Amino acid sequence: MPSSLRTADDGSTPGQAVPAFWSRSADEVLTALGSSTGGLTTQQADAALEGQTSRRSEATREASSWHLLLRQFVSPIELILVAATVLSGILGDWTDAGIILVILVLSGVLGFVQERNAGKAMKALLASVEVTAQVLRDGERVAVAMDEVVPGDVAVLSAGDLVPGDCLVLTSRELVVDESALTGETFPVEKRPGIIPAAAAIAERANEVFLGTHVSSGTATVVVVHTGAHTEIAAVSARLRSPAPRTGFERGMTAFGLLLGRVMLVFAGVILLLNIALDRSVLDSVLFALALAVGVTPQLLPAIVSISLAQGARAMARQRVIVRRLDVIEDFGAMRILCSDKTGTMTQGRIELGAALTHDGADSATVAELAALNAGLQQGWKNPIDEAIIRAHPPGADAEAIDELPYDFRRKRLSVLVRRGGAAEPVVVTKGALADVLAVCTEARTSTGTVPLDEAAGQIQQTFATLSAGGFRVLGVAMRPLRVDQLQLGDEAHMTFMGLLTFADPVKPDAAATVADLVDAGVSVRMVTGDNRLVAAHVAAAVGLDISRVWTGADIDDLDDAALAAALQGVEVFSEMNPLQKERVVHAFRATGEVVGYLGDGINDAPSLHAADVGISVDTAVPVAKQSAAIVLLDKDLGVLLHGVRQGRQTFANTMKYIFMTTSANFGNVLSMAFAAVTLPFLPLLAGQILLVNLLTDLPAATIATDRVDAEQLRRPREWNTRLIGRYMLVFGSLSTVFDLTTFVVLRVGFDADATEFRSAWFVGSVLTEVGVLFVLRTRHPFFRSRPSGWLVLASVVVAAVAVALPYSDAAGALGLERIPAGLLAVVVLITVGYLAATEVMKRFFWRTR
Template identity: 50%
Template sequence: VTLARGARAMAASGVIVRRLDAIENLGSMDVLCTDKTGTLTTGVMALDGTVDAEGAPSARVMRLAYLNAAFETGIENPLDAALVAAGTRAGLDQAGWSKIDEIPYDFMRKRLSIVLAESGDAGAHRIIMKGAFAQVLECCSTLAGPQGPIALDVKRRAALAAFFQDRGEQGYRVLALASRHRPAQLAQAAYGRDDETDMVFEGFLLFSDPPKAQAAQAVRDLQALGVAVKVITGDNRFVAAHVAGTIGLDAASMLTGQAIAAMRDESLWHLAERTTLFAEVDPQQKERIVRALQHTGHAVGYLGDGINDAPALHAADVGISIDQAVDVARESADVVLLRPDLDVLRRGVEDGRRTFANTLKYISITTSANFGNMVSMALATPLLPFLPLAAKQILLNNFLSDLPAITISTDNVDADRIARPQRWDVAVLRRYMLVFGLISTLFDLLAFLVLLRVFHASESTFQTAWFTVSLLT
């Protein structure tokens, strides 16, 4: 009853509980790991610019990026939607192009390639690749110049990396774009990852996704409740650090996916607890981070909405997703937020702690009462020539005692019980049960003494009297 009432209260706050036991885990959560996009940021991607390798605005980069996004048939994502919308506004379309093949995106390669044929190009194909900067650059041997491709030497690679870092530190989410022309004699019916070589680096795609206005306050509110907020994202370290710093998190405390991949689990156990920002991580690394935090004794919540969040959602003590998440993320979650807002989660944490506190009250009361009755019965049975209570009376006593206990779900909870995470403490429950259970037994023994020595009660009178005393006390 207490858990059901808590779930109803949380639903009124915009938090849907899919598994009732998650309420207790939400109340005990002391670390929240969250994705960046759509939770800390608005989640509304806008294409702010397409630039060439020199950083100048480029219509060619816009056209190639539009074709890549328009012909992609993989999972829908806001970046492609922003590209298609911007291209449509610019008057671009797919006329004159036909799709030959697609090398789909995956979380290890972090890039996607589309192979197209242009109607007037006599059987030649063009591979258009977009993705994470480092993963695209490693496939490129040249960059596009005014007079044709230019060899990508160390100096030019460093210049591209500097531009990427600069825009990332300004808060832009930056993708790289590359292409390759395959003449008719080298054209193929199907393409694979091995064909993503000798690409020409075309330029950059700049997307904006600003932090939410209320994100910084929501983070502070969660921290005030004793919940440490950690950001885990697949985005590059520069934009992740910009967003983290904007909302008041320690952007200097960061681990990248590359560093995590080189670590043993023992090292991650020690570093995860002290790290606030994890960037450029893959789905398996997200799960490793969650398990590392759990290994050091934390109750971990994970908030995510993508396919890449599913392993971490499963691993967390309480998996949290949003109503707009992909199906696999929602199915993996224990709790679903009706709005992608940390303030909604903050209210859910408070409701979870109220419910958890009242659940502890119920368990403490019932265990101590049952323990006291058990000891009283055990002591009375060898001393009396009859049973102290009939079987029907025991069952009725338990039933009637539970009726007022139902109202515990509506009980007020002290502010200090809401202010900090709560955990199951078997030692505290044991002490409560022993102390109050034995006090109950002491009064039962006094009642026995009065009934036998003062009133000289018969079997039926004794059973009725103790039933009444036990029920009232």
Template identity: 45%
Template structure:
């Protein structure tokens, strides 16, 4: 059925074989099984992951080399190249499948639920178990689990910005809409992936998963992936390599043709050099690093929803946090109830407690604290006017003799704006009431206002009844700063991450909390002022502001975007409905497992413990992974660049190729084995001290400086072998292969740290794999199959000379590293 919004509810229910009481458990179970095919976007299968390993451009070049070699009758060479390709692809496949399994296992602990009617009773089920025909009970903060019709509405407002781009929530109510109504005009219809901003209601689900509007968009999203900051860095790095590779390969090919060498051999040699310049194991190393990082963070109580967010979090320099429950204990305790003048008032407590006990649409810690306060049973509930973020207040209506009494509770300024007078014996001005309010907030208390009004018992109450209220007084709450928060803020500051508070609470309370955790708080902005600023004006101010108070959801999002516009990498930590736009806008959105569904859905990371120290753990892990990835990129590109320059120079002066194409590929493959274990390497404290990002210019300088140094020692090796030992082509290739590999391993161990290498211990895996590859490199020329590879074992004196050259290279590298800042500047 199409255009479900345009037919009557009874007809729709008949079509779906359901009623307004929902489905039976048996019917629902059968429909869950029947709807599996449309429930989720198709996930990558094991075969998809395997095929993806061989779509790498470097791998394709190697396959081309193997095909050309086989066509020319070089079957052994072709098979060895294919073996290298298979080893690289299978290694990447093993690591990526491990990452996928690890992340799937972690995500299973962060599930989103819906309340549905089953057998006529309200039942909580996973969103994935909602089926067409289900009647879903909706409350503020709930994610809409499928497309469907509104059955009941009590001031139901739904945020559809994910689909329509409109920031203001839209009012939804039962009814029939014209068949040609656009998505934004269907006031009787709800869409999967949106969420309830305020109010209550029920819906009848008509479509789920890929059959929904959001599902159709999701297919497009999967096909048009938006790259992350780290992926953009990788792409920029790739473009730099392609340019360098193109220039070098074309020049070497032209030189070989000029020297009248065989065309096919020259093509194979040029392709091998292209491969040799490329760090083809980078994707596998990144995958392994991220998977390992996700597992480490899980042990530290952080669930990673978006795997590459681990590297993005390492680049954060600003963390925006909500106040309540993040900086404070969040277990709000009722403090006192007072009248407008600040005198204790049991009647104000009774009114506020009644409002908290009888409201049904917006579960929150303030109301839970009031419910726990001592008092009598509330009167009979008649109705309620649900909370929303525009009004910032909530009213319930109770029986009171022949009339009804409306009890309103909410943000003080919002309640005061709806009041005509006070309920005391004297008639204070709003200024006097605000003076009492200010004195309470200056003491660090969370404050709500309470007002009442008698209304007629005829008709259903609405927000229009919230005028000419009688202000009764204030209720206050204590929310002390969490133990350890001050240390966590200092730890973040030491990591180069500034903490900013963004809260919907009043300015006095926010400043009090800011000062309690070590922030100044004197530089602040309130919601009303933010509303009057343009995006450009806000971006000019946000950098220096530490406290943003009395903000609504859209203002929180604007603040995050303004910080990004100002050039910062921004994280946002929040758990409420009003945090979801900011979570989505941040470079890294962070929520908690106890958050409302929409906040968990919008987040990239989910904390199992709402603690800033856990966020600091995530930042440190992200930086560790990024730093180790950069170690591989810097060392491998400089070594490969140096090798290619050496081969290019030798090509011009030797009457033969300095290395055969197969030997170039073998050299490149062996050098990547220690690189694979670099993900496990230890990271020096100074490398973690500031945010980390891609710096292509730095990589280019590093590649040129240390690449040229490598070339110098390669050319020295050529001359020693050729002039001192009169090496023929086989002996020269064998000796240079050994020296080049040993030198690259030594340089890796030297340049993995900015310290003296003996003051920074590599991980056992990196050190062990480096030693193993060094031994294999020395053994290969003496192996029975060495002749097939074009090698012959060097004599002891030649081998000693090669080791001496490597030791001199180590000494020069250490000295050059010592003067690194003056040579090429800072790293990031």
């Protein structure tokens, strides 16, 4: 609906509407929402949330469950098979129709249960890294989950925060918001209180902040007016349903699906025409052809993938790695380039103030005091540098903050207007990147007094270079007396440079070994940092990165995208980088065909986290970084990340096991039955029996996610290879067919088996060969040297026992089976053993040639 006519969300006071709220005063909007500048009461918020949940969340959960269940039955082949089965029943063959429908329902329900359980497990894991918003409840500032924010909530925003809804700005201090997710505008925009005309476009509403955007710098209080489906970004999304970029895993699944589709069409078409040419029942021929088409596909693949990915996510959680998007696990394991900041990953992340120094490197209590005032009295997000200053030098109790200019990534400075000890004249204290602090200074304080900046600049740069080369991060401190009550950006001028701050963040003792382990695992580590090139080079050398070419942001800006992609392969250290430059580096690596991961936790990392194949953040990151990431580390440690990469590879390896084994076994069985269908005087298996074989043999495969993986499968990144799957299917499927045809000859010539006896023996043989070959093909080693998981063994033994028992059970007649003579059963088992031995030999030859 048009935003000017949109009413307040479900949580607002019943009957109240806030049309075009950006054109109304703050008091009007607060009154319409039943709120105040102190926010909602807990009782109001709970009531609003209950209504919001009952109207949306439960409906969404129910819709999702029904959608998940129905998805198990919407395969075109399955729908056709159901229709043909119903037709069979109408024509009087209700027994076969009932059996096939029961098997289809069991298969669908199994997939539904497994996928739903996987989804619940993921929901529990995601709760541990939930992003929250700071809102006022009962006048107190509390953290609540983003989806528990309701209209009428007054939220407190600061740098790095995600905006929790479409909100009206009540108060702001230099608030700058990145709206690129909504408007596509590259540069952040300033927001302030006020009244905007009702007809104003989204980009013109300077008094409104939107869901899906985040705070770049500054602080504000806002009142939430719309949430969820009533927000502008939801309306835009509804109009512009552009698909998200597909992951490598999704692209592989699509290619695999096309491969199976071609195989199914060929099999179904040829078999149907041959059976009709042999004057067999058209209905039986259609059912048989369709059952073969279904038989060549791994029917439980969606469920197996979900189980494998959820199992992998739980295993990664035990290593303190939380997966926010399951579909990224494969890319995590396939990652070849990791772009990472140094702080907390390569260094210990415990930043300590080393010293407060004059321009020439002498200790200075004055510089320490000014730094303490700046860090301790500012109201925005206190980063580790501010916390290190406060730990070393708490601000004096007699100082008070009057105003501030928050830090942003354009200015790279933070300024606080302070009054000390009752002094009449306040002072502005500024700290930040040395070059950006010097840019607003005209004088410098020295041991002989205040001198023009030009006279001290050489000594300042020499001190800076010496400290940086020693691995210290260096900031500048400046001040200026200023008799005002409110700071403006222009007030950062004509300042006096007071001195430098040094910060030590020692390299982790195991960082070099971990970087070497990542490189050995096929992951090339690239340092991408905002620190100056001297500090970056010092840390990079300590962890074993190549520092022969250390690029800066200026080097990035000198190249266009194509030239950048061609030139950066040999560069391992990128320094003095702003957010846009970091994002360009990620895009450039991806343009070369690499799978790129990006590890970051700051506001300036959000664009790169979006751009990477695998965005990785940490639990202590600012909200926008954590929300942008697909992977969240509970410990900021490259060693933890390496564990996650290996687990991602294990998950992918187990998924591929299922695909390799099932497609080759199914292909062999279907090819065998296709031969039999045109050479035997009867169909080798009925449609219901084919589906029952598929159901039974998929049950052990459902446990494949728990299986162990050979060590060499974890050493290098792995990706989809559809051509390899096709070759594997042809080689091992054809080998299976050779033994199947041998079985057919033995049954018809050696035992003169009629239709029912033939089907009974072949039914048991099909299940035994598919279950047995799991243990041979699950490893590239000799099968007896690679121990399978206990669940896989248990499920396989149970399924094999059920398959052997069915012909002797009371259900045999309904299934079209009969008792198998002991001699015939022994021959079937002997042929199965011979097939497994031949497969073991073929496996060694197949992998050795590749």
